[in-house]
Amino acid sequence: MSRRRPLLLIAPAAGLIFFFVMLPYINVLVMSLRMPGADGKPYGPGFGMEAYAQFFAENYYLSALPHTLWLGIVTTAVCLVLGYPLALHIATASRRWRGLLYGIVLSPLLVGIVIRSYGWTILLGNTGVINKTLKDLGIITRPLKLMYNDFGVVLALAHVFLPFMVLPLLASLQGIDPAIGQAARSLGASRLTVFRRVTFPVSMPGVQSGCILVFVLAISSYVTPALIGGMRVKTTTILVVDALIDQFLWPFGSAMALVLAVSAGLIVIAFAMLTRMKWK
Amino acid sequence: MTEVSLLSLVKSYGGAPALRGISLNVGHGQFVSLLGPSGCGKSTTLRCIAGFEEVTDGRILFDGKDISRKLPEKRDIGMVFQSYALFPHLTVAQNLAFGLEMRKVPKAQIAERVAKTLDLVQLTPYAGRYPKALSGGQQQRVALGRALVIEPAILLLDEPLANLDAKLRDEMRGFIRDLQKRVGITTIYVTHDQNEAMTMSDLVVVMFDGDIAQAGTPEEIYNTPATEQVARFVGNANILDLPVAASGAGMAEVTLPGGAALSVPAPATPGARLGIMARPEQIALADAGQGHLQGRVTRRLFGGGYIDYEIATDCGVLAVQTPANVLAGEGAAVGLVLDPARLWPVARDAAA
Known part of the structure; x- marks a missing residue:
């Protein structure tokens, strides 16, 4: 009786996941194994590895994959470097300030991702706020290339996903007993050493989940790289949407999506293993 | 062994002072308890000695040397916290080694001293465990070992038994006192438990409202309290x-x-x-x-x-x-x- 109750309680969530996550995944997998269609049909009869073969044969598609993963890694690194001091500051701020800072960190999430990304185009464009100001001040004569390149994409992605780094870090840092730092100092550690040897390693669970979260969100994001990268920066995610919607190549798009998912999964697993905490 | 002197220590956070100019002398190897209700300033006193609080006025001397402006890491203290404050990401042995590493003690010597201290706090079989896998009493002994292994000038204990259950608390009381006698280290112990203070200390310092109400041996405090407040707090x-x-x-x-x-x-x-x-026990029935x-x-x-x-x-x-x-x-x-x-x-x- 008592053993069955929890199963009953997770049934709605399990049902939701089965019908709207598992089944679609299986569908994608099956679709990726179908043959390409002819005469405007999205796929043809029979099964095979055609779609995968095409992906690995065409450099245009294949080269986008490491590039996409690299953009994800750089975005994650930028978020960590920007987010950690921020989280540390919020975690040690007084109660009143903490609420306010928390709100400020969360506030970008209140605005849709399309609008936020579009906002960056206003700032970064050739005739955008930054270039226009610098030009008016006489600092530059030609506009700086701030968007339609990796720089702009990483910048915008980092902005969009920073809260997803800060929140787990904050949760982790706030859970640390302040006496631990004091104990380290009483044992002869300077502030810097306390951070290096105690605070940072103890906050690793937050670093881990923040990094994984930002990485998977960054490589799978579509709107931001599409708006900021334009036609120049083609991430695998953009190519998947192109294949599925514009070119009507369902098996090929599915195969590409799966390759991206598996690659990202491998990177996440490698990262989790590298940062494994025996003490948890 | 170190002598600790507090000279007219004042600590103020802007409002009413947390410490109103307390003076105290702790002799070589003495075990002194700061006893009082919460908010009496006993923990603040300890934190001032440790260097986690800056004193507003007055001085703290270790063997006659003024250390009141020194950073905590320069004071040569061993401290045990109420929450134990063990490093969760380090094993028991690594927790103990931390302070020695900070002091740049050679590796071979670290291993030797850690082993000796593990033996002292009876944790040798647990050297490779992480704090999470230890009971409250064991964690407490790790905290003690970690503070003692560096052979500090003084040992500071901030309500170290407050989180233990009654039986373990009694056991640890004897354990800490024995250990302190064996090591012979000058010890300042903060507690709100009059029983702990009386059973363990050479000197009990009763504090109320940021001031010392009475300092004396446990017998003096119990039998000849200075005020009604002290009399009622101690038993x-x-x-x-x-x-x-x-x-x-x-x-x-x-x-x-x-x-x-x-x-x-x-x-x-x-x-x-x-x-x-x-x-009550001084009144007989007839x-x-x-x-x-x-x-x-x-x-x-x-x-x-x-x-x-x-x-x-x-x-x-x-x-x-x-x-x-x-x-x-x-x-x-x-x-x-x-x-x-x-x-x-x-x-x-x-x-x-």
């Missing part, structure tokens, strides 16, 4: 408010409601009133009509080796503790015998 105390009949040569004679007279060591003028303290005072048993609690009585008298309700073989039922009329040699006058509280 159970009956305070009898009695008129002075006669006085002279530093002694005062007070009269009890029944007419019996008692002599106590206090300068007083006839006609004034004195607060006389009698501990047959009704006998003794210094008459009363009726209103409550009787059997405590195993002793019995706690509550007895209504003309001096108010008094607590009396007798050996378990002294029997008087609830409602019985009894006589109370006071021990003149152990009566002690205390200054009444302003509010009382």
